[in-house]
Amino acid sequence: MKLKTLEINKFRGASQPLKLEFNPSKSITMIFGENGNGKSSIADAMIALCTDNLGSIRDKSSTDKGFIKSLGCAINEVSLKLSTDKGIFTAKLNPSGATFIKSPETGAPSVRHLRRSHIIHLIDSEPGKRYEVLKDYIDVAEIMKCEEELRKAKKTTAEAFQKLKATIIAATSVLENTWKAEGSPMTTWEAWAKSESDKDISKLIERQNKILQLLKDWNTVVSKREEVKKTLVKYNADLAKEKAAAAKIDELNKANPLADFSILQVLTEADAYISGKEQLNLCPVCDQGIVKEKLLVALGDKIAKMKEFQTAQKSLADLKKAREQTEATLKTQIESFIEDLDLFIPSIKALLEPGDELLSVLSDIEALLTNNEKYKSLNTKGSEINLKMLDLKSESDKIEKSKNQHNLIKQQFNALVSSRKESGRADKLATAAESALNIVEKCRKDFIDGELASISSDVETLYQKMHPGESLGGIKLFLKANVKNSIELNADFHTEESITPQSVYSESHLDTLGICIFLALAKKYNDENTILILDDVVMSVDETHLDRFITLLHEQVSFFSHILITTHYRPWKDRYRFSRAPSHDVHFVELRNWNINTGIRMQNGKIDLEELRKALDDHDFDRQRISNLAGTVLENVLDFISIKYHCKVPRKPRNEYVLRELLDCISGKLQKVLKVQRFEKNALGAYDYSVVSREQELKPLLDGMKKLAAIRNQVGAHFNFDGSMVSDTDVQEFGTLVYEFTENLVCPEKGNFPEKDKSGSYFETSSGSIRLFPLSEPAV
Secondary structure, rough: OEEEEEEEEEEEOOOOOOOEEEEOOOEEEEEEOOOOOHHHHHHHHHHHHHHOOOOOHHOOOOOOOOHOOOOOHHHOOOOOEEOOOOOEEEEEEEOOOOOOOOOOOOOOOOOOEEEEEHHHHHHOOOOOHHHHHHHHOOOOHHHHHHHHHHHHHHHHHHHHHHHHHHHHHHHHHHHHHHHOOOOOOOOOOHHHHHHHHHOHHHHHHHHHHHHHHHHHHHHHHHHHHHHHHHHHHHHHHHHHHHHHHHHHHHHHHHHHHOHHHHHHHHHHHHHHHHHHHOOOOOOOOOOOOOOHHHHHHHHHHHHHHHHHHHHHHHHHHHHHHHHHHHHHHHHHHHHHHHHHHHHHHHHHHHHOOOOOOOHHHHHHHOOOOOOOHHHHHHHHHHHHHHHHHHHHHHHHHHHHHHHHHHHHHHHHHHHHHHHHHHHHHHHHHHHHHHHHHHHHHHHHHHHHHHHHHHHHHHHHHHHHHHHOOOOOEEEEEEEOOEEEOOOOEEEEEOOOEEOHHHHOHHHHHHHHHHHHHHHHHHHHOOOOOEEEEOOOOOOOOHHHHHHHHHHHHHHHHHHHEEEEEEEEOOOHHHHHHOOOOOOEEEEEEOOOEOOOOOOOEOOHHHHHHHHHHHHHHHOOOOOOHHHHHHHHHHHHHHHHHHHHOOOOOOOOOOOOOOOOOOOOOOOOHHHOOEEEEEEEEEOOOOEOOOOOEEEOHHHHHHHHHHHHHOOOHHHHHOOOOOOOOOOOHHHHHHHHHHHHHHOOOOOOOOOOOOOOOOOOOOOOOOOOOOOOOOOOOOOO
């Protein structure tokens, strides 16, 4: 499977749309960038699109999975798209933002990924956690599920068997002790228990139910009789109060025989009228002379006596009404009491044995004609009924005890019988579950040990290529005995064999050991569509071991569809850049500084060029900034040209060249033939190669920049007198020449230099917008 493009939008660091174009002719893609520029976001995008993993965000338990999407964007904006020669694969976040919905659901290339944290976990973790790192390769998850179910079944059946045994023991103890308490009847406790549990006690229960209902009915009769007694006391009290009120009215009549109580209202109104006059000497009725004060005193005395009589009359009426209400209540209560009593008597007679003395008492009560007679009769005969009810209550308690014992014996005997039957089956199941678990567990461990053994030799081979003649190796991976999932890692160190390498190996040796283990696993479990991702796995390594690692990696290319490398380790990138490693199979992508507004930016001439254009157009002319930017941009493009045409430069320990060296390295014969052709798109959006929209020879620009090159240091880098003598016009011209020279070589669409050489006669950009001639320096 050949990779074409990876498009990332609003995923992790890709806050702006990013399109990474792969070179189909290259089997390795190296993405270089400082930390924080988006390397892992690109690797994670590939992992999230092609696997069920979300990449590096899952490596740390404390991370917030909500940051799968870029800051400030909606879940539905997140999308991933991988184009290959075998199809296009897309993914979008589901509404919860936790997983990706893939389209199509199957067919995406398989991905094996390794990052620095994996190496640390593999090498430094305890054996149990080491297995967690490798389980994506040695996948026995389904077997583990079966094993866990068997383990649960073993535990459940064993617990069930023990529970049945406990039930048998408990039931035996209860039945045997009860049998002894009953005097050990029959030959054995078991025979007696069976006999007792088979007994029919339905008639006994029926009699108990009748007794309990009778006791309830009798309590109702007694309760109602108490209500009648209370109401009768109240009735007698109300009657006494009524008689007292009538007597008081008789006294008032005797004290005022001539009083006419019908004129009380007239007297009251006259009192109010006279009181309201300030002076009054004549009677308003007969015009006779009066004394106001005396008249008011006489009126007050008559009104008071008449009001007392009126109050007494009202009180008598109220008391009579209360007595009548109490009398009606009493009558109703007695009727209700007698109704319940009449229902109770036949019920108790039905439970009494013939000849019981209480039968005649009950018959006498039934024979009484009036309710009052029955009520009075029960007041004298109630104690006899109470005694009988106590006897019946005692009988009910005995029945309850017999019933409980019968139920206990029956329950325990049935539990004993059923538990004996089930215990045999449970014992067989527990034994079978344990045997099955042992078989599955052994098969799983044998399989994992076999898989680990199968890669150990490859790990050893790979490791020896990294560390030949260093008395290291003997790598062995194996499951720890008697532990569920625990992988041991042993190695040799000089004369010591099968030791833990963490004890004596250096950090870099442990790093390469982890890489070799993952490479061996990835090779074993790969297919023709497998992509290997190495995400920042090399931190620091010396030159010799770096060269060995690069050689080793290139030897493994044939085992994978593609290898994607991300790194911030500049020496690794520079090994390719300066032809110290086989670069023909490597596609380079360099990342610029990341920020939230621009997202992940891929290295090209376009970014610096835009900054230079802005500085040249700025109203606040900054000569130092223009000189510095122009020098950096020019060094970048000249470095590109020098590499493409294999230009000669002075040999230096660190291969770092200044601007003058890069300008001088381009030979005169190459300058004469260097030219650029640019093309425009037609109406269909494709570049029209039939018409060259612009053609530029580069020598005039190079000549002009050579004359002004000193400005870069004089103005842009150092403070000196010569710099003060440089005019703004020269600075502007130097910046403009650099801009024009670089702009000719930068793709307006992709922002990259013309690097492709498929034509055989020129270099061109990936979009096809620019062609750079010639393909190589002319021969002499």
